[in-house]
Amino acid sequence: MNDIIQANGLTKIYPAGKNHSPLRAVDGVDFTVRQGEVFGFLGPNGAGKTTTIRMLTGLTRPTIGSARILDFDLLSDLTRIKKHIGVVPEASNLYDELTAFDNLVFSMQLYGVPRREWKVRAEELLFRFRLSEKRDTPFAKLSRGMKRALTIAAALSHHPPLVFLDEPTTGLDVMSARSLRQMIAALREQDVTVFLTTHYLEEAERLCDRVAIIVKGRVVALDTVDRLKSNAQQKTVIEVTLANPEGQQEKKRIECDNGVEAEIQHALADANGQRVLAVNTLRPSLEDVFIQLTGLNTEVMLVEKGGKGGGGNAGG
Ligand SMILES: Nc1ncnc2c1ncn2[C@@H]1O[C@H](COP(=O)(O)OP(=O)(O)OP(=O)(O)O)[C@@H](O)[C@H]1O
Ligand SMILES: [Mg+2]
Structure with a gap:
C-alpha cells in the first residue's frame, strides 16, 4: 500500500441558512x-481545509464523494480508521487540569494502549517533544507552543501511522513555530505520514513533500514544491549586482525574453563602467506560484484568527 489516503470527489455542502444559500465548502x-x-x-481562510480534515477523520460526513484511508473505506470502516489515525484539531482537545504526563496517559487509555506501555511511551513522547521538564505541569500552565507540542504528542500516543494536523503553527511566535516544525519534520523518521493544513506559504515550502493549493473548496494545484515552481516559471529571470566606482551597489532584475546572453549584454551596455559583482538566476518562490495559480494576493493568507503572532511566523 503506497497511498495512505485516497480522496475521490470529496464534497461538503452546508445547507442554506436564513441569510445564505447552500455552501460548497469542499467541492469535488x-x-x-x-x-x-x-x-x-x-x-x-475559509478555503475548506478544516472541513476536509473533518471529513477524513469522521467528524463530518461528506455530502458527495468517498475516500480510502489506510486501505479502509471512509464511510463503512470509520471505527477502524479512527483507531489508526491521530488528529490534532485547531483548538486543543487536552485537559487543562491534567499534567502533561497524565494527559498522555489519558489519551493512551482512550486508545486502548496496554497499561504496561503507558509510562515508557509517555516519557518517550515528552522527551521527543522537548517537554520532559514539564512532565508534572498542568496543561493550562504550559506556553502556547508547548500546548501545541503536547497535543501532537497525545495524538501520536497510540503510534498511528497517519496524523492530521490542522494549522499546527498558527498563533505561535517565531521560535515556537520553528521548533514545532522541526518536530513535525522529525516524524518522517518515525514513519508517520503527516497531513497538515496551513496558510503559511513558507511553512508549506519548508515542511511539505507535496502541496495541494486549495481555494474556495477546490484544489487548484497539487505537486511537489519544486515542480510547482518550475511549472510556474515562464521565463528566466536574472539578477545582476553592479557596483559603481564609489562602491555603491545596485541590483538589476532582468527578465530574459530574448535569450539570456543577449539580455545580459543589453543590460550591461548601460551599466556605465559599473563592475559586475554577481549574476544570479532567480527562482520563483511558492508565493509567486500561489499568485499565478490563484490570482489572489498573498495578503489573503495573512488573515489571523484568535491567536497573536501575526502572519509572519513561517520565517526562520
Ligand atoms: N458547520 C458549518 N456550517 C456552515 N458553514 C460552515 C461550517 N463549517 C465551515 N463552514 C464554512 O465552510 C467554509 C470552509 O470552512 P473551513 O473551516 O473548512 O475553512 P478553512 O480552510 O479551514 O479556513 P481557516 O483557514 O479559517 O481555518 C467557510 O466558508 C466556512 O464558513
Ligand atoms: Mg481551518
Whole structure:
C-alpha cells in the first residue's frame, strides 16, 4: 500500500441558512497522500481545509464523494480508521487540569494502549517533544507552543501511522513555530505520514513533500514544491549586482525574453563602467506560484484568527 489516503470527489455542502444559500465548502476534491510524506493542504481562510480534515477523520460526513484511508473505506470502516489515525484539531482537545504526563496517559487509555506501555511511551513522547521538564505541569500552565507540542504528542500516543494536523503553527511566535516544525519534520523518521493544513506559504515550502493549493473548496494545484515552481516559471529571470566606482551597489532584475546572453549584454551596455559583482538566476518562490495559480494576493493568507503572532511566523 503506497497511498495512505485516497480522496475521490470529496464534497461538503452546508445547507442554506436564513441569510445564505447552500455552501460548497469542499467541492469535488481528489488527491492521494503517499506513505511517509508530509502532505500540505495550503489555502486562505475559509478555503475548506478544516472541513476536509473533518471529513477524513469522521467528524463530518461528506455530502458527495468517498475516500480510502489506510486501505479502509471512509464511510463503512470509520471505527477502524479512527483507531489508526491521530488528529490534532485547531483548538486543543487536552485537559487543562491534567499534567502533561497524565494527559498522555489519558489519551493512551482512550486508545486502548496496554497499561504496561503507558509510562515508557509517555516519557518517550515528552522527551521527543522537548517537554520532559514539564512532565508534572498542568496543561493550562504550559506556553502556547508547548500546548501545541503536547497535543501532537497525545495524538501520536497510540503510534498511528497517519496524523492530521490542522494549522499546527498558527498563533505561535517565531521560535515556537520553528521548533514545532522541526518536530513535525522529525516524524518522517518515525514513519508517520503527516497531513497538515496551513496558510503559511513558507511553512508549506519548508515542511511539505507535496502541496495541494486549495481555494474556495477546490484544489487548484497539487505537486511537489519544486515542480510547482518550475511549472510556474515562464521565463528566466536574472539578477545582476553592479557596483559603481564609489562602491555603491545596485541590483538589476532582468527578465530574459530574448535569450539570456543577449539580455545580459543589453543590460550591461548601460551599466556605465559599473563592475559586475554577481549574476544570479532567480527562482520563483511558492508565493509567486500561489499568485499565478490563484490570482489572489498573498495578503489573503495573512488573515489571523484568535491567536497573536501575526502572519509572519513561517520565517526562520
Ligand atoms: N458547520 C458549518 N456550517 C456552515 N458553514 C460552515 C461550517 N463549517 C465551515 N463552514 C464554512 O465552510 C467554509 C470552509 O470552512 P473551513 O473551516 O473548512 O475553512 P478553512 O480552510 O479551514 O479556513 P481557516 O483557514 O479559517 O481555518 C467557510 O466558508 C466556512 O464558513
Ligand atoms: Mg481551518
